[in-house]
Structure formats: C-alpha cells, structure tokens
Amino acid sequence: MSGLFAWLVLRNPLSGGTHPSNVTEAASKSRVTSAEQCVFCRAYSDNRNAFNIVWEDADFVAFRDRRPSSLHHFQLIPKNHINSVKSLTKEDVDMVRRMEKIGNDVLDQYHVPSTHRRMGFHTPPFNSVHHLHLHVQALPYVSLARRLKYPVAGGFGIFEKGFSWFAEVGQVIRILERGSTVGTLPS
Numbered sequence: 001m002s003g004l005f006a007w008l009v010l011r012n013p014l015s016g017g018t019h020p021s022n023v024t025e026a027a028s029k030s031r032v033t034s035a036e037q038c039v040f041c042r043a044y045s046d047n048r049n050a051f052n053i054v055w056e057d058a059d060f061v062a063f064r065d066r067r068p069s070s071l072h073h074f075q076l077i078p079k080n081h082i083n084s085v086k087s088l089t090k091e092d093v094d095m096v097r098r099m100e101k102i103g104n105d106v107l108d109q110y111h112v113p114s115t116h117r118r119m120g121f122h123t124p125p126f127n128s129v130h131h132l133h134l135h136v137q138a139l140p141y142v143s144l145a146r147r148l149k150y151p152v153a154g155g156f157g158i159f160e161k162g163f164s165w166f167a168e169v170g171q172v173i174r175i176l177e178r179g180s181t182v183g184t185l186p187s
C-alpha cells in the first residue's frame with residue numbers, strides 16, 4: 001500500500017468530517033444497518049429537529065451537511081433505507097435520476113452555476129453512514145483534504161469510472177444502465 005493510499009484509506013472513512021460522529025465503528029462496519037439504529041433514517045423521523053432540512057417530499061429528504069466540505073454541501077437521501085450505492089441495480093436508475101434532478105433543484109435555489117456543481121456517492125467501505133446518500137455540493141471545496149474525499153475518476157476502455165472511492169452521479173446512472181454495479185474498483 002503506498003503512503004498516500006494508506007493515508008486516504010485510514011483517514012477517509014474514519015475522519016467523520018462529513019457525517020455525524022456518533023456512529024460507532026462497529027455500526028459503520030456492519031453491512032446491514034437496521035433502520036432503527038440508522039442516523040439517516042432518524043433524520044426524517046424522530047431526530048429530524050437535529051437536521052437542517054432544505055428539501056423534502058414523500059420519498060426523499062435533503063439536509064445540510066453538519067461539517068460542509070464545500071461552499072454548500074447537502075446530503076440527499078431516500079426515505080426508504082438502502083445501504084449504499086453498491087446495492088443499486090438497473091432497476092434503480094429512475095430513482096438515481098430523480099435524485100440527480102432534486103440535487104440540481106436544490107443547487108438552483110442557491111444559484112450555483114453548472115460548472116460549480118458536484119454530485120456523487122461514496123463507494124463502500126468509504127461511506128461512513130450506511131444509508132445511501134447523494135453528496136450535493138457547490139464548489140469550491142474548503143480545503144485540499146476535503147477535496148480528496150470526492151475524487152472523480154474518469155473511465156477508460158470498457159469502464160465508465162476509474163479507481164475511486166467516489167462515483168459521480170452520471171457515472172452511476174451509466175454503470176447501472178449497462179447492468180453493472182458500482183464499486184471502488186473500475187466499474
């Protein structure tokens with residue numbers, strides 16, 4: 001493992017910068033987070049007052065990240081508990097497209113130019129909360145360290161996405177449409 005990679009592997013999932021820090025290591029390692037103990041399920045139910053909700057409908061809710069990595073930084077989540085981007089299949093393409101549309105609607109509210117928008121998902125095990133969340137961001141990032149948490153790796157050959165712990169929403173849609181699944185390795 002190279003030094004930089006080791007640093008990122010160790011730092012990214014554990015830094016807690018993006019997500020509530022009360023997720024225990026045991027819980028974050030569990031692939032199957034039950035809805036009862038999921039901090040994001042509680043964001044639209046019994047703990048919603050702790051979240052700064054900016055957008056909501058029957059199926060999705062968006063709230064401000066507690067420790068924003070960029071000028072504006074929101075989390076958009078489905079109210080139906082889904083573990084991660086890796087759980088998604090071709091049947092979820094319409095849902096992801098809807099999330100992309102909502103993310104853009106939220107950024108429209110803040111007059112964010114299209115060149116300053118970034119939206120995507122962390123790939124397991126780099127997702128610190130195991131409830132699918134789309135990072136909806138208005139650039140620039142607040143620091144280089146934060147920028148490194150959301151690297152977009154372009155595809156090559158048959159791959160839509162290169163090696164990266166972050167998958168841009170358009171990459172996710174194209175990978176799922178093709179019938180593949182999204183991971184950290186090229187997909």
Ligand SMILES: [Zn+2]
Pocket residue numbers: 034035038039040041042081082130131
């Ligand atoms: Zn959940």
Ligand SMILES: [Zn+2]
Pocket residue numbers: 018121122126127128133135
């Ligand atoms: Zn994330």
